[in-house]
Amino acid sequence: MSEENTEQVVSQDSDLPDNLEFRNSDTSEFGSSDHPESGTLDGDTFPRDYVVKLRDENAKYRQRAQDRDEIATRLHTALVAATGRLADPSDLPFDNDHIVDPNKMVEAIDALLKTKPHLATRKPSGDIGQGLSGVSDTFSLSALLKNNAS
Template structure:
């Protein structure tokens, strides 16, 4: 008998010298007394305390299946977080969309998402997205004006 992660697994073995099975069907578990007068109720309570035994192949298959489900759930969680970040970024109200914590209700209800963003901005206005407006003094500004130009001076057009 082997025990793996709390699940007992048994395999019947034959005694090579006598050819008999080593599993004793009439064996009394330790701590129990053999009393034939107890009836069916006593027999049922003994079965309830014994853990179920599954073959090793079934246990391994179940573990593999559960591992696949855990990987799927992890992938779904990752995609849900990415979708939440994209939805917050699409509002254009926050400088960094990851500032709003993930909530599944935001994925299903756009009004809840908008309310959460507005609430966050009311509490922390420094997280608001800033837009540059007006002339900031950078970039190509075209011809600068009517001042003297060296090229024109050389041509003699000055």
């Protein structure tokens, strides 16, 4: 019953290439690409000390790369903040080209502010009635009474 179903599926599916071969992984007549050395199932081809040394060295390089990425991200954020054009410097996505070429960073900020102007820094302005408002004469109660009398 299962053979009939398999034959029907294969014969109905015309998308399969003509040179498709079905291989059984249990048979050894076609060989195995999983094991480069035939006949050895022992996965320890290098001395254990050497493998541990390579893994430690690789871990050290991965940690350095991760530290470099973090530093580059912090530098990018600091450079964007130094322009003073964005309210939140993290709004500009990280790009390594911005660190290398400052003109590309300026162009990217311009493009971002053109599409999203609400991300620009805002400078408060106007008089809210507090603080130093100019030179004024000293307060005089008699001058106030004279102004109110007239």
